[in-house]
Amino acid sequence: MELLKYFRKLKWEFLFVVFLIVVNAGFLTLAGISSANALSAVAKFRANEFFMWVAVMGLAYIVYAIVNCLVNIEQARFSQNVDKLIRKDIATELSRSNYATFHKQTVSTYSSWLTNDITTINNFGIADFLMIVRQVFEIIFGMLTLAYFNFSLVITVVILTIIMGVVPNLFSKILSKKSLEYTHANERLVNTINDILNGFNTLFLANLPQTIIKKINKSSDDVKKHTVQYAKAAGVTQAITNGLAFISQVIILEQTGWLILHNLTPVGTISGAQFFAGTIFAELSGISFNWQEFKSVKPIIQKFKSGFDKKDNEQIFKNVELGNIKFNNISYKYSKNDKPLFQNLNLDFQLNNKYILVGDSAAGKSTILNLVAGLLRNNSGDIKMNDISYSAISDNDLHEKISYLQQDPYIFSASLKWNLTLGKNIPDAKINNVIHECGLEDMVAKLPNGLDTVLSDQGKQLSGGQKQRISFAREILRDKPIYLLDEATSALDKSASVKLEKAILSKKNTTVIMVTHHLREEIKQLANEVINLNEVKE
């Protein structure tokens, strides 16, 4: 089972929790034995013996309570460390994903994996497994004690145990299925919540605030439906196992009574048998239910794995030197049933030349930049850099050569400095030069902590133009030899646009492909070629 892999990684912590659980089960057993012995002593009017066993019982319960507290603390620590490892594994897969793999799922789905699903794994996986460990030891100790009273009791318990183990297994598949459906419903709820809340402004301006309630209500109903379905399946499983446990307890009680009446065991056994048979069957019914719940976690962890394409990491790539980028007979369509956006397109972007790409809206200009950046790779025909096919060039290699400035740059909820450097160590003097070059000085001066000011909520306090200036500064600091600009100055006024575009187009040893809807004369002059996509697509 996949979850056990994480337990093995944390084996010392796991063993410590198990040790505490075993000690705890030991003291509970001691309390049960003491109670039976106290009853036998009182039946024989042995006062000293009676009080001694009552004292032992009291002490055993006190230690049990203390160790139980320790178990809870250590179990919480262990669970959190398992969560951390699972999150790290998901984060590692995410960090290794290519563009297509990452975008197979929505960001909200990943959020749900990292939050809701981890909570489910905690409740159904880790807590249930440790509960099973506790139950197994309480059963073992209980059986040993029953054997000490009278061995025939153990035989009956074993027979009843086998019956109790078989019946609930019949429900295992249903529980797993329902648990997976429940996690998918949670993903849909998180997706809806994110989508609707991100669209708050649009709905507010359209006077449609009720839509927020309607959409969230609909998804809540979806989660409710699947939670109730899971509870029904779990409830039936639990009811059957509980019913079997009660019947089994009655059988053991009858057998003990018969043994006492025939002088085959002391009177105290009645209390011991009741205590231990109660414990054993309650724990057995718990075990079979917890085991089903524990197994229901498996498809959740498998879902994480199957979300990522293993082939991404196994390909062998060549290191490519900078050179011309050529499109040879490129055709592209976003989905199988679509008409191709363009067919047999041939383009030649010469090293260090500057290109401006124009064309109608939706002609496919951004798609071409995405193909050059290697974000989209499922094209037909061959894209080559320096005569090496893109299929042999890694994303890493491409990103080391390309700066891609988009219309709506992402601003992290981090300091301005972090947003510019993306966490890299760059001297302040260099940062300040670029700030000056990108016209960000006024903005930085007004920020309360200058470069260290945290831009909260994805830079909501910034204007579109300020975000675009930050994006220019970020990419100039990355200092790569190929620039792709996709309407990267659309939110800036004419003079600011011209200044920034000029800064990029005037770079000497740099290839530039710039998409724009506002081709200004002074910018056109800096280009080696203006490509009209409407014409070259024909």
Ligand SMILES: Nc1ncnc2c1ncn2[C@@H]1O[C@H](COP(=O)(O)OP(=O)(O)OP(=O)(O)O)[C@@H](O)[C@H]1O
């Ligand atoms: N991720 C996507 N999935 C499906 N279709 C897409 C996707 N991205 C773009 N398209 C479609 O591909 C076509 C070309 O889009 P693209 O963004 O490349 O055009 P564009 O020329 O850059 O447009 P604009 O000038 O309006 O920005 C459009 O019809 C668009 O709907």
